[in-house]
Amino acid sequence: MFEQLIKSIQDKVPATEQELQLCKHYFTPKKIRRKQFLLQEGDVCNRMAFVEKGSLYSYSTDAKGNQRVIQFAFEGWWISDLYSFFTKEPSSLNIEALEDSELLLLDHEQHEYLLKNVPQYETYTRMILQNAYVALQRRIEGTIGLTAEEKYSRFLNQYPTCLNRVPQHLIASYLGITPETLSRIRKQMAR
Amino acid sequence: MFEQLIKSIQDKVPATEQELQLCKHYFTPKKIRRKQFLLQEGDVCNRMAFVEKGSLYSYSTDAKGNQRVIQFAFEGWWISDLYSFFTKEPSSLNIEALEDSELLLLDHEQHEYLLKNVPQYETYTRMILQNAYVALQRRIEGTIGLTAEEKYSRFLNQYPTCLNRVPQHLIASYLGITPETLSRIRKQMAR
DNA sequence: AAATTCTCTTGACAAATGTCAACGCATCAA
């Protein structure tokens, strides 16, 4: 149940067995089924989720009722609405399971406790944030001023495994194009 | 010379006078003139810059030679290429001064030193990263699936002071639209 | 198994945005 998390931590900081046990103790395992929500728009996001197994995605809904996919999360990734988590203001995001999934949850108090009592945890958190920040910046570079086809190519390069696990219309939304356009691009690229 | 930095730190963590002095000691002040580069594509980014006064922006250059503006930075903001800074790989970004500016620089060693020896500094860094991450996520929400006019309106709301200090074509690039389109949108919005 | 959703595709057309070229008006340097 904790393999992915342990791997993620050891990958980034040297942690003692004791520290790992402490972490294990403070995370709450949770199973969630496909199409269930981890977070719904309007609620305060009071936890971060680490994905042990399965996949989820987050999205917001715009004025016209369109979904805008913000993030996908697979095994070994974190997902949350950090804005709401840190400010405790209601979230504008939904987080929904794409597949039946196993999560490790950490609420605000547990997070604060680990920050205070496990020095390696703050470092781990900082490194996760660094990586997440860099990934977002790359995403922006891969969104701005590119054609739909270029965006899709870059996406394929960066997340080749996504294709099999994520419905195409969600990828389209993630890229900021319509499902029809994506369908046509794929047809065109097939040559 | 350190007002903005002190303000930024005190805003986020309780710091003693001694800790502040230590920070001051490890930052390197630097003046940079309009149009000078803090970082050039191909070089490794070995420092983070805090803006005490003035403004800068970062951009990458795409295959067709177009600038893509990644970030603006004004007084009280940080700017760097964190990807290059952390991995020590050559950067794909340029960072250039928009106005004559005063910066406080921190290289990799100085950063590591402060992380190790000033506990509050790691917390400060984490909070800066959190905020930067949230800001990037909002930017993505404000980029995907919006019309050019909506993007510009959101930009104006979020950074109203930018207008006077940043050339219009850089704002266009930041929004991922052409200068001509931005010009037309402004004309249309003027009514 | 039948019915109901989902998901993806396709076509015809509309709307948004980009491209290219020209021009005016500042600013700056010689």
Next chain:
DNA sequence: TTGATGCGTTGACATTTGTCAAGAGAATTT
């Protein structure tokens, strides 16, 4: 002062992408 350069605007037109509507097949539910 005189060029030269950078920035913003405008027009005509091309291209890309979105919208709407229909349908086919797969997956899910009853």
